[in-house]
Amino acid sequence: xxxxxxxRSLGIATTAGLSAASVPVAGQPDGDDGYGPVxxxxxxxxxxxxxxEELKLLDRTSDRxxxxxxxxxxxxNDPLWEVKLGEGDTSVHxxxxxxxxxxxxxxxxxxxxxxxxxxxxxxxxxILENLSLTFIPRSNPDGxxxxxxxxxDGHEQRVSRRQNTQPWCECDSRYEPYYNYGTPAGYDMxxxxxxxxxxxxxxxxxxxxxxxxxxxxDDGGTEWYMDQPRxxxxxxxxxxxLTEEVRAITDSFLRADPDVAIxxxxxxxxxxxxxxxxxxxxxxxxxxxxxxxxAYEDQAPFADPDAPVADNVNPFIDAETSARSLRLNxxxxxxxxxxxxxxxxxxxxxxxxxIWGDYFDALCPLTDAAxxxxxxxxxxxxxxxxxxxxxxxxxxIGYMETFSALAEDxxxxxxxxxxxxxxxxxxxxxxxxxxxxxxxLEGLGQVGGVALPR
Ligand SMILES: [Zn+2]
Numbered sequence: 270x271x272x273x274x275x276x277r278s279l280g281i282a283t284t285a286g287l288s289a290a291s292v293p294v295a296g297q298p299d300g301d302d303g304y305g306p307v308x309x310x311x312x313x314x315x316x317x318x319x320x321x322e323e324l325k326l327l328d329r330t331s332d333r334x335x336x337x338x339x340x341x342x343x344x345x346n347d348p349l350w351e352v353k354l355g356e357g358d359t360s361v362h363x364x365x366x367x368x369x370x371x372x373x374x375x376x377x378x379x380x381x382x383x384x385x386x387x388x389x390x391x392x393x394x395x396i397l398e399n400l401s402l403t404f405i406p407r408s409n410p411d412g413x414x415x416x417x418x419x420x421x422d423g424h425e426q427r428v429s430r431r432q433n434t435q436p437w438c439e440c441d442s443r444y445e446p447y448y449n450y451g452t453p454a455g456y457d458m459x460x461x462x463x464x465x466x467x468x469x470x471x472x473x474x475x476x477x478x479x480x481x482x483x484x485x486x487d488d489g490g491t492e493w494y495m496d497q498p499r500x501x502x503x504x505x506x507x508x509x510x511l512t513e514e515v516r517a518i519t520d521s522f523l524r525a526d527p528d529v530a531i532x533x534x535x536x537x538x539x540x541x542x543x544x545x546x547x548x549x550x551x552x553x554x555x556x557x558x559x560x561x562x563x564a565y566e567d568q569a570p571f572a573d574p575d576a577p578v579a580d581n582v583n584p585f586i587d588a589e590t591s592a593r594s595l596r597l598n599x600x601x602x603x604x605x606x607x608x609x610x611x612x613x614x615x616x617x618x619x620x621x622x623x624i625w626g627d628y629f630d631a632l633c634p635l636t637d638a639a640x641x642x643x644x645x646x647x648x649x650x651x652x653x654x655x656x657x658x659x660x661x662x663x664x665x666i667g668y669m670e671t672f673s674a675l676a677e678d679x680x681x682x683x684x685x686x687x688x689x690x691x692x693x694x695x696x697x698x699x700x701x702x703x704x705x706x707x708x709x710l711e712g713l714g715q716v717g718g719v720a721l722p723r
Pocket of ligand 1: 368371533534535723
């Protein structure tokens with residue numbers, strides 16, 4: 270989807286002096302082609318077969334793991350794996366790589382599963398005793414292993430892409446939703462969730478004709494959004510549960526009944542906003558994001574006081590869950606700042622607003638789950654090996670710190686939720702900083718953040 274349409278659909282005004290179309294979006298090349306494939310070459314990320322081999326090996330060598338195939342991907346018919354560990358009262362649900370070109374979370378979850386299934390440290394024991402962990406290490410196997418002859422030499426390269434590869438069919442829903450795009454077509458699965466876990470989009474079954482809104486695109490086409498009413502609110506751009514992967518992830522979530530939900534992503538090469546115009550732009554290694562409700566609406570960075578509450582925050586997330594979500598994110602920022610490496614002092618805040626088809630906004634209200642979004646900076650083809658190591662380590666520290674802290678105190682009472690809002694909002698992308706002249710950057714730096722999709 271094009272960014273301009275995205276912002277318009279959410280009723281979000283862009284920052285002054287900044288053309289929406291000029292803001293690069295994670296995974297989205299310049300131009301009008303939408304999200305393009307990402308060339309992984311011989312990169313450090315495992316193939317679907319290698320993920321399966323690793324999980325089966327760990328399952329064979331440890332009786333702490335329950336490994337379940339919960340579905341198959343639409344295109345390649347590759348398994349969608351769920352891994353369960355631990356028997357504690359606090360449940361944590363983790364999904365990685367729902368965008369196929371965002372693979373670091375998968376690698377970290379495999380590390381975590383290995384450590385927790387074989388480790389003997391007191392920390393491991395405490396985690397397994399107090400937590401029930403559910404991992405879906407690779408949520409989009411088709412996007413992860415999308416293949417294309419990018420060099421035109423007749424040999425396909427291993428490339429990845431954001432969407433899966435499932436085309437829309439007229440038998441699926443009343444209209445083709447905006448989040449199916451690309452050639453070949455596929456769904457952005459982090460737009461396919463619905464707050465009603467039984468929602469069935471079969472034409473005319475659950476949706477009403479007047480829920481649908483058409484938006485004209487810049488090139489004269491039409492995009493369809495389903496604006497679903499619920500308890501006096503309108504959930505704009507709700508997902509239709511058209512992908513088997515999303516239905517399987519939703520079922521896994523409901524079985525886990527989580528207190529905490531984590532989803533891992535990559536964003537563009539983001540910067541830390543800097544008011545000192547003379548210094549070089551500093552890269553932000555990681556942005557984090559909680560999900561919250563009306564209790565924090567006045568602190569939501571893109572909230573419009575004249576807009577309905579469901580456009581600004583999630584009205585189904587209560588104050589207690591909202592505060593826990595803020596503490597969860599703050600905890601990880603503090604843990605990274607405590608590390609001796611300067612690169613870990615660059616955590617920024619990914620500005621929250623509801624996206625009604627995403628994992629968090631649709632599912633967290635169902636179990637009062639506190640949410641934490643990871644957005645490591647840079648797609649897998651934008652940065653080198655050093656960055657891969659940093660992503661891996663920053664995420665590993667984040668996951669481990671989260672598990673240890675929750676094992677000790679599920680409420681994370683020692684963390685100050687309000688401190689999260691002191692984290693700087695993520696700045697413009699490095700590419701944009703380098704391209705733009707200083708006059709236009711000044712405004713960007715001050716605003717410190719644009720409404721990025723996740
Ligand atoms: Zn993503």
